[in-house]
Amino acid sequence: METFKIKGEFIQLNQLIKAMGWVDNGAAANDLIDKGQVKVNGNTEYRKRNKLVPGDKISFQDKHVTVE
Numbered sequence: 001m002e003t004f005k006i007k008g009e010f011i012q013l014n015q016l017i018k019a020m021g022w023v024d025n026g027a028a029a030n031d032l033i034d035k036g037q038v039k040v041n042g043n044t045e046y047r048k049r050n051k052l053v054p055g056d057k058i059s060f061q062d063k064h065v066t067v068e
Contacts, residue, residue: 001057001064010051011067013040013058022060032060 004016011019017029017038029048036044039059040052052058056067 001066003066003068005068006054010053012048013038013045013050013052014048016052016058016065016067017060020065022063
C-alpha cells in the first residue's frame, strides 16, 4: 500500500486521485467518484470534495493509498 503525505489539514478526494496519477485530469477523477468506483475507509464514496485526513485509506480497483 502506498502513502500520500498531505501538507495541510486535509486533501479533497478528487485532488488525491489526480495527485496519485490514477487519472490524467480532474474530470476523470470526478467521473470515477460519480460511478462509485472509489472507496474511502472501505465505503463507497460519492462526494468528490470529501476532505481526507491522515489515517484515511482510499482504494480504486487494485490501487490503495493511506493519507499521512
